[in-house]
Amino acid sequence: MLASGGFSQDVKMRTDHYPKLVAAFNCTNQKGATGEVIRFAQAVGADTLQMNFIQLFPFAEPESGTLDNPAVYPFSAPGRGCIYVNKQGKRFVSELERRDVCAFAQINLGPDMKPTYTIFNAAMVPLIGGTPKEIESGLKKGRFITADTIGELAKKIGIPADALEKTVNDHNRYLQEGKDPEFNKPISKAMVPLDKGPFYAVAQWPAVHHTMGGLRINKNTQVIDVFGAAIPRLYAAGEVAGGVHGSNRLGTNATADCVVFGRIAGVNAAKEKSA
Incomplete structure (x- = not known):
């Protein structure tokens, strides 16, 4: 056998x-x-x-390819309103797309755009089954980055603050209006706006996952x-x-x-x- x-x-x-x-x-x-x-x-x-x-996991730890606990957050949080952004602070795909679509949306950005980031806030954590202990552990390992404002978070991860603030404000408006004109992501009432901190970022990049x-x-x-x-x-x-x-x-x-x-x-x- x-x-x-x-x-x-x-x-x-x-x-x-x-x-x-x-x-x-x-x-x-x-x-x-x-x-x-x-x-x-x-x-x-x-x-x-x-x-x-051959399947890629879109959200692995960028340097090692590890699928650790923080790497599960980008996979679990789209239904609750997280966003994926590139180094320019802009979204690049519907967060509810299939794994292969999310993976190649990142790859097509080019190697110089590695890594991308998932942005979420504390309100989403219990809604996706996360715990304060997981967040604390991820912060200690440097996998999660946190800040009280989106602008401060942008500076910590090295992307333009004004661009990320605009992206977040636009996405919050999409949730309120029930329509995503950029990527046609289905909007639901279960999604939480990114309007209250603390905010978190986790770096990600596709890795070969399953054959x-x-x-x-x-x-x-x-x-x-x-x-x-x-x-x-x-x-x-x-x-x-x-x-x-x-x-x-x-x-x-x-x-x-x-x-x-x-x-x-x-x-x-x-x-x-x-x-």
Whole structure:
């Protein structure tokens, strides 16, 4: 039974299938996600599919690519009114867009615009499941930057204060009017205006995150060979298998993938008779 994960950490393997994802991109995945088990399975005839479906996490720590607790805030806060801004203090995408859209909106800004920032305030924290302890920890690590005013926050993160103040004021007006003329973001009453501090910023940049492609399996999680037949006594589950998530895996769905297909693989493998 194969359950070795994907190939996000293998630069050559990922660029073979997605040439843009060069070594300059960090990776959030575990260090063992190097794809050799997929290659070993291919050596005995296993088929693969959708190997070019590789997901970026748009909000990783910019230098290391870590998906730490502060990196979850940009992912969790859009429904509560946070904004994403570049070094010029301007928004560059609808904050409610898919991960891939948010990631490439940043990449298309160019490498000189690394990092971008998520701006939020204290009122949003409990609404997204955050805690004062998380904020305190992020501040101590230097991941969160805080200030009592937007202008002061802008100076701390090195972007033009007047530009960020205008962006925030415009976005607050969009929330009040119920329409975002810049990026057509759906506005809801659940969104909180950025009109009261303390305010926070967290730096972010895309990193390679999850490989949706992998070994072809059937409903019994048997690995399928290049001729469409099941390879005897060989099963696969989790990120090593492809075709489960399509081109853009939804957040946390990998857990269900592992639990469901892992159980199916375990049950079926246990039924195999000893050789």
